[in-house]
Amino acid sequence: MEKEKENKIAFLDVEIIRKNKQLLMNWYTKSIASGRLINYHSNHPWKQKINTATSMIRKVALLSEKEYIEENMKKTKNILFKNCYPSTFIDRLINNTINRISQNPDNLPPDNTNKKYIGVTYIPGLTDNQILHKIINNKNINYAHKPNNTLNYIFTKIKDPIPKDQQNDVVYKITCNGRDDDKCGKWYIGTTKRQLGIRIYEHQKDAANKTTNTGLAHHLTKSNHIADFSNVEILDIEKREKTRMSLESIRIQQQISNTLNFKEYFDNISRKVYKTIRKDPTQQLMRKNNAIVNELFKENKINIREKFQLASTAAVAPRLYGLPKIHKESMPLRPISSSTRVPCCKLSKHIGAILKNIISEDFNIKNAFQLKERLKNINIEDDEVLISFDVISLFTNIPTHLAIQTIMKQWSQLEKHTNISRKQFQNILEFC
Template sequence: MKNFFQHIKFKYDIETCITLKHYSKEKQKLAKQKQRLIYLLTCRDYGLTPKHLTNTTIKLSQLFTTQRILNQVSKIEQKLHTKILNLEITQTNLTIKTIEKNIIHTNNKIKSILNEYEYKTFTTKQTYLFNSITAKTKLTHSSKIDKLKEKLVNQIGITFNEEWFVNKTDIEFPNEVKWLLSLGNKFALPITSTNFSPIHIIADIEQAIQSIEDDSEKDVSRSKIANKISDYKRRFKNTQKERFILKVHKTTTQFLNNHKNTIIVTKADKGNKTVIMYKKDYFDKMNTLLEDKNTYKTIRVDPTQKLQATNNTLVNELFKNEYIDRFQKNKLHCSASIAPRLYGLPKIHKPGLPLRPISSSMNVPCYSLSKYIGTVIRNIVSENYNIKNSFQLQEKLKDITLDDDDVMVSFDVISLFTNIPTYLAIKNILKEWNIIKDHTKIPKTKFLKLLEFCLRDNNYFQFDEKFYSQTYGMPMGNPLSPTVADIILDNLLDDTIEHLNKIGIKMKFIAKYVDDIFAIIKLKDIDTILNQLNSYHNKIQFTIENEHNNSLPYLDLLIHRENNQIIYNWYAKETASGRMINFHSNQPTKQKINTAQNFINKVLDLSDKRFETDNIRKIKTILKLNDYPNYIINNLFKSRTEKLKTNLNNNNNNNTITKSNNNTKKFFSVPYVPKLTDNRSLHQIIQKENISFAHKSNFTLKPIFTNTKSKIQKQQQHNVVYEIKCNGKKNENCDLVYIGQTKRNLATRLAEHEADIRKHKETTGLSQHITTSGHTVDFKNVTILDRERKLNTRLTLESLRIQQQIKRTMNTKEDTDSIKQSYAVAI
């Protein structure tokens, strides 16, 4: 380049040479300024404070010693840094524009002086130099960003546990993306101006307001919530921690979108971990499972609508014959069913990453009927063997002592649900008809028909746009299947114990949780008992686990034998991750504290005192991995100690009086928005002691996890608020819309709208508008605005959506009677 400038100086003049060098310096300056802008913008997006800004105010904190004042100084510093950072971004943008103008001007000047070859040689070299400086500056700034991120992460108290993120692909994930995905799909994101939805908050709170009897109180509460929402929108601002999480979420979303055709993001079958696997591998494994002709077969058509009609016919017959009342009839009636959808969860603890098939059976044709039948036959489930949890097992074992020749074992059924024959299930249920008939008015023949309908006819599912029938076993996901499994295993154990007693074999103790059996038996009888269990049915087979080193894991207990006595310790499987609600998740602090406290109580209450020190260490490790601060962890243990002392004193005090509260509380679910819908804020709005709120999280990581279930088409969606646009007519545009709601499938409701228009029935604002104007309706592009299962909340959402577009809706006055004008200011 030096020789080139000498050439230019010799051929032209010194001024030309100066112009070229000025162009070169401006290009280099532009490269640096552009990277600086990216650096400053990244700092702002992540809520980072560049070091040069920190250094400008570092001496401020040295002027004060009082912690309260230092906290105030820190807030002022943060605000100052943010303002200066914004000014720097503005200044850098202006500088870049100035440099770009200078470059354009200089470039035109050079182009008019140099010949084509000289100009191309010079600009090519400058482009290379520009890219080189850009790469070098980018590397420097990236290093600074990484250090600032690390500093902020430590300051916020974020922990990344790599064990929670299982990557089964060759794709390299950025650390911050791995961190966010490792938190799981239930992690709740901070509220932003984009995802903040006043309409949904109002719709949920309105249900609580409607429970107030006094109309004037209702209006006061509505005004309060509207004003509070308006004020919140004006004052809303994310904290530094929230800005960091939101930026990582944006980065993660972009990264996953770049790989959406290649990978799936899901959760592990066991252990509560996030798993990344290739999409092709997932579908190959699922299709291999479905190729098992002994268990599945393909079916040509979707039987859902036919089964829905059969379900409703059966329910109507039950009502007509007065076997059920009208309330039960309405509950069991199905109007918006969908096919069960199969998906798989990876078993990361097994070689080859096999998938566990799971059927999502909510809203299938027989779902409600199966639940109803399940509650009836639940009465024949034996209480002799079944336990609800580890505490109940401890209670049953409290008087048991072990002999030297006793051994603790656990039996586990291999794939229980898919191996129970339908005929065997029905046979065992009807065998107990003398008990069942006391809990239902339905006669035996009709009850048999219902059982066959729920267990045989509805044993199908959808996967990857294809439909399959499960030819053997209980329907996966059907709410009736777990109860049937309990009944089968109860009968199996009854038969086994009866046979063992005949040949002189006694089992000292036996208990069952679903398909896991815990038993204390004689060492010499192990093989005989296992063989007898496996003889019940060739498809229902057991594996056995013997005690090792005088202990056996069962549920979340490690059961020890010591001097012929049984003692317990908390047990977590090797696959268990320890992941729970993260402290940085945008959920009420009380929920997080209760989760941690319940975990502490469970571990320590299940365990013998001698294991306490080791368990406390484990608990603290797990809570720290979930980002719980040390001071909260210490306070939780302190609170437990104080509570135990209080309970001990109360037990020793015979004069303790327990006060009972006869007021029944009504609970209402609302989205959690800090300083707006927390309990304190809501009780300021609705001042009723009998009304309480349960918070839910509407904005979680779930949308960025892959939905591996077959997609439900728009026309099949139900419990929705929808919007229909008017197409106008030739040479006449129309901007009006119709907003409605339906519990049934959207296709059914749209067909009714079409029929009304065709028959000129002016039953809705839509049919009135089309009939009188001669316009056409855009039924192909109907928009689903909201999905809401509860009718009253859905009606409120409909009203609010109409109010939101009041100037362009064709809805009639009858549609908007429930609109509350006091909400207009908030939406």
């Protein structure tokens, strides 16, 4: 929970200010904001540079009360200037944007219902705006340039790799080669915060002394096998100790049938939270998705076009990645699960479109512009306080069965927007 300070509280892209029992809005950016935009001299399409600058100016103008616009425009001009935009060019864009806003005070967006959008690789002199306009010549088709030579593509490896034995904070795997004709094929998974070479030397020393203090040493001593210490594999690199220990446990769970680790090494991972699966279920889930779609089509609940749209043909498992929180100590990752190509992705979107019909606008804010509109005529008394709440891990803390029960309680409203039966709809929710 965050409480107002000096009659101000930040929310989304605005700072809400209490003044004379009214709520005023001011454009807001965090103190850690880098101010980086597409540079004026970058090899991006000219239209893209203009739109980047115009979008920023428009946001500042629409989110700021009149008394703050002049100061905010100076900040905006300074940001654009630091990104190499010429001063005269910035002034012209600001004037043009302000004039357009004054001509459209209700801020009504253009009608793009029938427009289609395509991405085109930007090649100067070949796919410029004038040439594409002549080729496409269709007002209902909009195109956007996209660069292929990104920094990530050009600079894939800019540093010499650190030798394996000098790396630290790692989760590693040592394979047992067996002996002579007795091939083993099992492996030991461990973790260390020190250099890997030091930990491997300790394993070699334990094996030479025939100790049994680790699962690997115990196995080598009892079976007289030989471990492949020269080809140790690094599975993960993680500086945070608790996270690294969890990664070690997960790696052991993934390969539990072939691991040499003692049982207590992997008992610390809760079976109530994680479940080990022996094979990738993607193909099975894809077949189940297509069976649901075929059933809906046979019962005339969807047409042939929707059938092909909802069918899953080249699905993949969800991809987990993280974005670093650069403003926090040790830069922890914000985990993001990408489900754009999972088996039920298209079917989930179809159900989501139906659910949108019963979502009340009274409890949802689409963006900062809508927030400003909602708070326009609200008065606040002197004994009232502005606060904002941030729920930690909101979606993962909501039980799935509870969410489905809540949705199905609204069936009397949902059935007005779909011809799918109640039982089918609930089954699809449980599947997705």
